[in-house]
Amino acid sequence: MSTDQHDALLARYGAAALPPAGPWNDVIAALMQHRSVRAYRSDPLPEGTLETLVAAAQSAATSSNMQTWSVVAVTDPARKAVFAEVANNQRHITQCPLFLVWLADLSRNARLAEAEGATLEALPYFETFLVAALDAALAAQNATVAAESLGLSTVYIGALRNDVRRVAAELALPPGVVGMFGLCVGYADPEARAEVKPRLPQNTILHREQYDAGAEPGARGLYDAALAEFSARNEMKAYRWTDRVMARLGRVSALHGRDGLKAALRDLGFPLK
Ligand SMILES: Cc1cc2nc3c(=O)[nH]c(=O)nc-3n(C[C@H](O)[C@H](O)[C@H](O)COP(=O)(O)O)c2cc1C
Incomplete structure (x- = not known):
């Protein structure tokens, strides 16, 4: 495994959930560098x-x-x-x-x-x-x-x-x-600061032949710890992924009006039969 590949996988999964090395190229390297950015310079984009x-x-x-x-x-x-x-x-x-x-x-x-x-x-x-x-x-x-x-x-x-x-x-x-x-x-x-945000270990996302959630409890614990470290580094307030999910889906009010989406879509001309 090249150093670049190892570093990219490490940033995405952490040392405890590192997937085995596979094929690698510049496109995959670029995909794995993705991070959302929430602060911008005002400079316009180049023409075209x-x-x-x-x-x-x-x-x-x-x-x-x-x-x-x-x-x-x-x-x-x-x-x-x-x-x-x-x-x-x-x-x-x-x-x-x-x-x-x-x-x-x-x-x-x-x-x-x-x-x-x-x-x-x-x-x-x-x-x-x-x-x-x-x-x-x-x-x-x-x-x-x-x-x-x-x-x-x-x-x-x-x-x-x-x-x-x-x-x-x-x-x-x-x-x-x-x-x-x-x-x-x-x-x-x-x-x-915009760091690559770790993702769930692959054994919770990738299923072979049939769905199997067996690895989930252990993997979730690992990921909670990884994301708590990430958030402490980037947002000052540590949070577990589990808590984030529960906050996002725990109450209808967290949908901020999107609970009315079906009715709104019908108003906008989508009958959703
Ligand atoms: C469909 C979609 C909607 C999203 N909406 C928001 C949003 O309203 N505000 C925001 O700050 N981030 C939003 N995000 C970004 C996610 O929070 C982000 O992709 C996720 O936390 C993973 O972080 P990363 O993109 O840096 O890897 C959205 C992402 C997707 C795919």
Whole structure:
């Protein structure tokens, strides 16, 4: 195992859960360097960067090649401020020079059907919404990897779903389009610490032939300890992963309005049959 590979695996899993060495290359090395960044310089992105990120995004696989997603590029400070407010005042949204809103978009197919005088019977089904949401996520992740390969940093903003109606109004979305999440893109503030965040040991995620949760209790203990150390290093307040999960899912109020998402989606033109 090369030193780079060992260091990358060590940062991602810690010494106690180091997976065996396998094939390695620059693409994998770059993927393993991922970290979310929540502090940005205001410098604009080089010309053509947005279009390059979109080309990478459009190169992702897409269900039946339907391409049921779109993206809105936002740079207007006033509009970013609205999104920051929707997302519980996450200030990196106003700091970053480019904020991308990734959309599940069934409106293009609805327009296509209208132009062709056709009825799309499957369009109103939950399955079709899910296809669009998955397409948007795969596209966004390709853009994220591309951005990181260019020395840019990113952070996803799922909190945009706190109020999908307000996001839709702000972006003038037609029916059948919803903002799934945002993505801050920019140059990381060098003052801000952003370390690779460890992940669960592979024996809790990777199952062979059939699902087996046997290793989970021990692995969770290991991971709680690793994440407590990580958080103490990076956020000053140590927390166990177990506590974070319980805080995130323990009370409906932690959904910050997203408990009403199904009703909001129906308002926005997704019947979810
Ligand atoms: C769909 C999605 C939504 C997210 N929403 C937010 C968010 O609203 N605010 C935030 O600070 N981070 C958000 N994140 C970032 C996660 O917190 C982060 O990916 C996770 O803690 C792992 O850290 P890492 O990306 O640095 O490895 C989101 C990530 C994903 C994939």
